[in-house]
Every structure is written in C-alpha cells, then in structure tokens.
Amino acid sequence: MAVGKDKEREIVDAAVALFRDNGYHATSMQDIADAVGLQKGSLYHYLESKEDLLYRIALETISEYNRQLEAIVGSDLPGAEKLLRAVDAHVLMQSRDVGTVTLLRDSGALRPDQREEIHGLTRRYAELVETIIADGIRSGEFRAVDVKMATFAILGACNWIHRWYAAGGRLHPGEISAAFGEFFLSGLGAARGSGD
C-alpha cells in the first residue's frame, strides 16, 4: 500500500524525463510539480531538495549500469563474449535511457560529497571493463594493448551513444552493439578468430 512510495517514484520518473530533455538547470521544481500534478511545496514531502533528486537519479542510473556489468564480469564466459555482452547491455541502457544523460551531463551539479560518491561508482564501472580486458589479455584472447587506453576508448564510444541515438530511428540497439562489439574486438585483435 506504500502509496507515498508510488508518488515518490512518479516524481523521480518525471524528473528523469525533464532533466533528460531540458537539463538539470533548466528544469524547475515547478516543472516537476506540474508534471505530477502537485504544488511545488508538496514535492518536499518526498525529497529534501532538487539536488537530492539529481543524486537519486544519478545513483539509480550508475547502480543499474554497475549491476548489469557486475553480473557479466562475474560469469564464466570467455573474454570476448563478456565484452560483447557488456557492450550490448550498455547500448541497451543508453537507448532506453534511464538517467544516462543526466548522469553523464549533469552530475557536475551535485554537492561535492555526492559527486564524489557517484564518481567513485563510475570509476568502478570503468574498472569492471578494465577487468574484462585485462583478463582477456592474460588468457591470450586479446592483444597486449594498454588496458587503460582501451577501456577509455570503449567507454567513451559507448557513453557517446545517447548523443546520436534516435529512438525509433534507423538503427536498433542490437545492430549498434553488434557493430561496436565487432569493432572493439577487432581493435583488441580478437576478431579474426571468429572468422576461422
């Protein structure tokens, strides 16, 4: 019956959409209140502050990214497969957009301590990708590339997707992740094996 929780969810969801479309700064509490049919003041029964909302969204988002990647890394699949699945999950989340844009673009507006926390979680995400690559190199699946550089390249490519991805556009998430995965594997010297 947690009715309060429902409303809270509604508010966060409205904020996700508004922050995504207009940006954190350009979205007012009034906008959010309007979106959920409440008065501005009433929002404060559910939140502490506007920034609190940003924090929740960023946290939810990066947590979901980490959760998915953690599961992949924890599996006992071969390295190439892990990478492909990681890319696929990433692309899917970017295309659905939970709070990706907000996390990526607006988390600089967080309070230092919260920003640092979120930052730590995104570093964690990067480390997981590093793990995949480092393990793959160790097992001989990948070439001996610079792990950090390869990670940054792959991460950057993937985090850029929301900037050009058009929901309902020409490309399906699956096609994107296939192309990206193939490109990355090739970059890691692991693509030729698939042709053998």
Add this chain to the structure above:
Amino acid sequence: MAVGKDKEREIVDAAVALFRDNGYHATSMQDIADAVGLQKGSLYHYLESKEDLLYRIALETISEYNRQLEAIVGSDLPGAEKLLRAVDAHVLMQSRDVGTVTLLRDSGALRPDQREEIHGLTRRYAELVETIIADGIRSGEFRAVDVKMATFAILGACNWIHRWYAAGGRLHPGEISAAFGEFFLSGLGAARGSGD
C-alpha cells in the same frame, strides 16, 4: 593598439575557464566580471548576452576542430595516416581544452538557431571523419566496416577524453593518441605490422 580587443579576449578566456570548471549555468556574469576585474554591467560593452559568450566559445572551438581536420582530410596522405593525424589533433585539442567541455556539455543552452548552427558544424566534423574511413575502405586500406558506426565509435572515444584526461598527469597527449590510433586502426583491420 586594440586595447578593446584584448579585454574582450580576456573576458572570453575567463568565461572559457569558468564554464569549463563550473558549467555554463553555474557560472554567473558576476563570476566572469570578478575574474577580469570589471563590474558585471561593463561586460556588456563586449558582449550582447551571456549566451552570446557561450556561442562564441562553442563556435571558436568547433571551428578550430574543423579547421584542423579539414587540413588533414585535404592532404594526400594514406588513409591510415590521416586517421592517426586526426586522432592526434583531436587528442591535443581535448588535452589543451579550448572550449571542448563547453561545446560538448553546454551547447544545449544555446538559442535554437545558434544551437542549430553549432550542431551543423559538429555534423560537419563527423562527416570529415566518415570521409577518412570511407576513403580508406574504398582504397582497400580498411576493412569494410559500417562507416557510420565506426565514426561514432571513434568520435565518442575521442570526445570522451576530456573527461578523464588530467593535464600534467601520467599520460602525455602523444601517448594517448598513439594508443587510440593503434586501437582504431586495428579495429579497421589496418594495424601496421599485422600485414607484414
């Protein structure tokens, strides 16, 4: 002696730094005025509006990116070399940061018409990268990858650099561009040495 131009340059430079560090929205005209030792009202001798400042920075930045890439694309180097140089130039600009962060993060705050203009110029940049890849495929230097996907991957990886690059840090721009270039060429099936 063009004193006025100097002050104007000083203001824009101050804005570049403040926008980069704190974001466009979190930077006030007062902040900029303080940075250059003027009253905030005095800034308007040099600008039409705060947004005008954003526009100038975004325009300067994307123009510089395009200028450099244009020169590379227009040369008669082999495709792989063009790509390497493009990546090198891009990394260098990101590491120096003209207004890269502002262009990439805040240009959504521009007026629709100016945003569209800037957007058009960034599209132009992407097209130039596409050209390099498409030409390389045509000449047989690169594998027959999906040009658009490869472009997006490379562009994303490169545009992400400013997020993790630390001036004066462990990595020099040259090392980054070498690693990235090698990774991309390998992704395009053109890694030097692999053909030997």
Add this chain to the structure above:
Amino acid sequence: MAVGKDKEREIVDAAVALFRDNGYHATSMQDIADAVGLQKGSLYHYLESKEDLLYRIALETISEYNRQLEAIVGSDLPGAEKLLRAVDAHVLMQSRDVGTVTLLRDSGALRPDQREEIHGLTRRYAELVETIIADGIRSGEFRAVDVKMATFAILGACNWIHRWYAAGGRLHPGEISAAFGEFFLSGLGAARGSGD
C-alpha cells in the same frame, strides 16, 4: 474567504495609485512591493509581469468606462439627456480616477497585442459617443455638425479633466459635468432655453 484575491486586489490598487502618481516607468516593482508589504519577488504569485499589471489596470478602466456608456446609449432617453449623462458619468470617473491617467498616459507601454486590444476598446468608447451625436442629429435634436469632429472635441475635453481636476477642490464633479454638458449641447445647437 478568498484571501488570495484580496491580496491581489491590494496589489493592483497599490499599482493604480503609484502608476497614477509617478507614471508606469517611474514606478518599480519594489515600490509596489513596499506599498503592500511584500518582497518584490512575491508579487509574482499574483502577476505575470509588471506589464501584466498595466494591462489589467488599463482593461479594468476602459471596461468600466464602456460599461457605463453602453448603459446610457442603450437607454431610450432623448439624445440631449444621453449626452448629459455620458458627460456626467465620464466626469465622475475621471474625478474618482480608477486608472484613467494610466490608461490615457501609459498604455503605450503595453505589448503590441495588448495595446491593440485596449486601443480597440477606447475606439469602442468613441463610437458610442458618435452614436449619441449621430442619433441626435438624425432626430433633429442636434445641428448637423461633423460627427467625428464633435466627438473628438467632446472626448478630448472630457479626457483632459483629470489633468486639472483637484479632488476636494473648488469644483464638484456635478458642477463640472453641468457646465461641460451645457457647453457641448450649445455647441450642438441644442441648448435648453435657446429654443424658448
């Protein structure tokens, strides 16, 4: 208990007085806020903008003028009587000053569309006066004067009253309207007694 409406009324009334005494441009939102004991930002719970205030006042005022004249024109009194009553009502409104000065002096500061609306309503007022005169001529009560010219003369004379009328001064509104009415009727060749 409609407390909100009361405050709104209070604000508009304060603005009427301030605009009248100091003019629209010379009155700041701070002045209005001070007059009603609010912070200036708080005014915006009741208004959209300063100009909105001007619009409301102009609209209220011209509407009241039109309402009264409409009633007189719609009656079945003889033409001379209609004119006398119109003048009487006009003088009374000018002497009480709802927002007459603001309407007459400052409505040029309105946004084009609102200015046009107000302008249309003042034209309506003039048309009603024209109707009285034209009907009076048709019925033989008035001389065959140029209707437009007579209307402008009468309107001008009446709209000038607020410039010299002193509340609590020597002249009562009733005396003014009696003198003006007599002057106008005489001008229209309908002076009572002249026909005796």
Add this chain to the structure above:
Amino acid sequence: MAVGKDKEREIVDAAVALFRDNGYHATSMQDIADAVGLQKGSLYHYLESKEDLLYRIALETISEYNRQLEAIVGSDLPGAEKLLRAVDAHVLMQSRDVGTVTLLRDSGALRPDQREEIHGLTRRYAELVETIIADGIRSGEFRAVDVKMATFAILGACNWIHRWYAAGGRLHPGEISAAFGEFFLSGLGAARGSGD
C-alpha cells in the same frame, strides 16, 4: 559659424522625434546618439543630462504655443476671431508636432523645479484662452458661460488632437480647426451671427 549650435540643434531634434514616437522613458541616450551619429558620451558636450533634453523640448514647445497665442490675444480683433485664430494656431502646432506629445505626456518626468516652471507656462497659456473668453463675454459677443470651464473644455479638446490626428490622413488641419472653432463658438453662443 556656431558649429556646436548646429549639432546641438540636431540632437534636440532627434530627441524630439524619438521622445514623440517612443516616449521619454523608452528612449535611451544610446538611441539619441545613434540618431545623430555620435557616441553616447559625446552627447554630454551639448547637454547636462537626459532630463535637460526633456526640459528644453518642453520649454521650446510651450514657449512656441504661448508666443503664438500671445500675438493673437494682443491683437485688436473681435473675440470670435481671436478664438478662431487661437484654435487654428493650436491645431496647426499639434498637427506639425514640435514637441507637443512630449510636453503633454512626459513632462511629469521633469525635476520638480523644472516641472513647475513648465507647468506655470501652460497655466499662462490657459490664462490667455481665459482672457479671450472673458473679454468676449464682457463685450457681449459670447454668452455668460463659466470662463474656467469653457477654457478647460476648449483646451482639452485641442490638446487631445495629437492623439487622433494622422498626418497625411483624411483631415487637413484647416478643416479640423474650422470644425472645432465653429463648435466652440456655438458653445459660446456666438455662432448664429456667422449665419446672418
């Protein structure tokens, strides 16, 4: 050669036009500077302040009105003729618009002492009109109307002209003054003689 005087004249003339069209408050010193091809700061070689400009315009305007009326009142024409000429002169000045609108609408923005001076001169104008009427009554040309009321009515009608007069429109100044003069004379009981 008084070159400085020429420029000064040019500035005042530009201000007259701008004040008339946009109002005193809505006209900036920049607007005036632009109109005469000077920098804002340079205007202060010719004026003390913006308000000084308003004062000069108001003073010039009311002085011209007084000069003309003074000449008419000082002549030895019959009362009716004086009134007709006064109206004619007034209409002509309103139609040409020296600074009539500014004088009538914006002189409230003057400093108290200057406002009072201008106000005194407009009172002088009214007194001259009163003189015409009072003399006409004394000589038997006009009915024994309330002099002040008749003056206010005539003055109001005439001062309203600029609000509806359209240069190059249907009505020529001469037609307006003829209609107005006839209306006023009739109001003063002096029109019948013209039909004899």
Add this chain to the structure above:
DNA sequence: AATGAATGAGCCTTCATTCAT
C-alpha cells in the same frame, strides 16, 4: 570635439525552499 571604456545603481524576474494551515 569626440571617444569608448567603465561605473554603479537599479530594474524585472526566477526559483528553491519554508511553513502555517
């Protein structure tokens, strides 16, 4: 005579937040 950089006060407006009801 003219410039144009600079001032500084003030303007209208926005907005996250609080709180009595």
Add this chain to the structure above:
DNA sequence: AATGAATGAAGGCTCATTCAT
C-alpha cells in the same frame, strides 16, 4: 498528504553618467 503564500537571494541586463585620452 497537500496547499499556496511568502521569502530572500541571486540572476541577467540596462542605462545615464563620468572621465582619461
């Protein structure tokens, strides 16, 4: 749980005026 009036600080911007050159 919800309201909505009110705050207070800040924001971008305008503008008449000054003054060294």
